[in-house]
Amino acid sequence: MTTADLRIPRDLYTALKTHVTQAQESAGYLLCGMIEDGERVVLLGREWWPVRPRYRLISSHGMAWHPNFDVAMLNRAQNERLGCVLVHHHSGGSPQLSPTDRETCESLLPFLSSEAPDRPHAFVVMGDRAAAGRVYRGGQLVASLGDTAVVGSAIDRWPAATLGLTSPRASRVGVVSNCGGGFLTAQLVRSVSEAACVTVLAENFPSREALRALRECDVIVACLDRFQARDDLNRFCKRYLIPLIDLGIEVALSHDSVPMTASIPGRISKVQPDGPCLRCQGVVDDARLEHERGGRALGQLENPRLPDPAIITLNGVVASIATTEVLQVLTGFAGRESPNCGWIYDGVTGVVERVEKRFRGCSVCVKERGVGDA
Ligand SMILES: [Zn+2]
Ligand SMILES: [Zn+2]
Structure with a gap:
């Protein structure tokens, strides 16, 4: 491991930044979950704990706090199986x-990382849209901080401060689909961005291969007909702080002797890390999962299902909206105008x-x- 990346949900980052940029120099612990895959490590911001006033000490050289705070944080991290990332701020880029x-x-990180040797810990200085830091494990300095990403309605990615300006990595888009809408979205993403690396998994989630491939994605698109798979993917995206765009459309037929179209509800749901x-x-809820386990799925499978070609134009509408949301996550073009949970499409009224x-x-x-x- 030569670098370790950091991923923080925007709401945690906002709380952190407010604290560390106040007039009086201050710091705190960002307790992190992580992705570990061989040499690669990504720290995932989970809890932010600013140094509380009662732990602060008067010091001639800036911030200082009582060691009891470090011990309290170490205990918390051990109990929750998280890594400690000590954060403070310097202005500038x-x-x-x-x-x-x-x-x-050098006095703190060897201690923290030998007390909790089974995961990495770090010391990080945040600036304005840049961060630098050192990563320790088992008492040793093992890496420097690599890329930092703040993830919310859009991904805000900072290159490693120590490396200066680097070209942004190509975006990685994962598509998990067992129906037409997902494949159409994959096609659209490929045609709007040549730099995007699109991985399509036409299999049930979660297989081990799917988990490995998807952990590394910047954004995941899902079009699945089972609630259980959706629930698993929802959990997965929250665990790894990856924005999820889940889409679906169904044509509900009436129960007349000659079935007619009753309604065409479409949905593009966004799950942001924050x-x-x-x-x-x-x-998704437990009642729907229970119902599905009982053999009958609500939604698409409950009604006589139309073959995909019959609804390709309807799939096209939701796939286009989903692709636009992928672009929002990767570029932030709509800023705060983008809805926090997505869109509902009525295929009958348009x-x-x-x-x-x-x-x-x-x-x-x-x-x-x-x-x-x-
Ligand atoms: Zn400093
Ligand atoms: Zn929730």
Whole structure:
């Protein structure tokens, strides 16, 4: 491992930044889950703990706190199986560790990383859209901080401060699909961005191969006809802080002797690392999963199913909206105008509506966000 990347959900980053950029120099612990794949490590921001006033000490050279705070954080990290990332701020676009920072780092990180040797820990200086840092494991300095990404309605990616300006990596888009809408979206993403690397998994989630491939994606698109697979993928995206765009459309037929089209509900649901998940949004719930396990799926499978070619134009509408959302995540073109939960499409009236929902903090969002491989 020569570098380790850092991924932080936007709401945690906002809280962190507010604290570390206040007038009085301050710091805190970002406790992180992680992705570990051989030599590659990605730290995933899960909890932010600023140094509390009662732990602060008066010091001639900037911030200082009582060692009890470090011990409290180490205990918390051990209990939750997380890594410790100590964060403070320097203004400017190319932050570096000062001599005092190096002293603090060299006295603290070998201790933290020998006490909890089974995962990496780091000392990070954040600047304005740049970060630098050192990563320790088992008492040793093992890597420097690589890319930092703030993930929310769009991905804000900072190159490693120590490397200067590097060209952004090509985006990686994962598509998990067992129906036409997903394949169409993959085709559209490929045609709007030659740089995008699109991986299509036409298999049930989660297989081991799917997990390995998808952990590395910048954004995941799903078009699945089972609630269980959707629920698993929802959980997975929260664990690894990856934006998910889940789409589906069905043609519900009437129960007349000659079935007629009753309704054509389409849906493009977004799950942002800092937003409501599919459970918070009511797209997936235990009742639906239970019903599906009982042999009958709600939604597409409940009605007589039309073959994909019959609904290719309807799939085309939702696939186009989903692809536009992929572009929003990768480029942020719509800024704050993009809805937090996606869009509803009515295939009968042709009306597309924004979906805005409040973050409900369901068990998936609270317990699993940012835990990574743990
Ligand atoms: Zn400093
Ligand atoms: Zn949730």
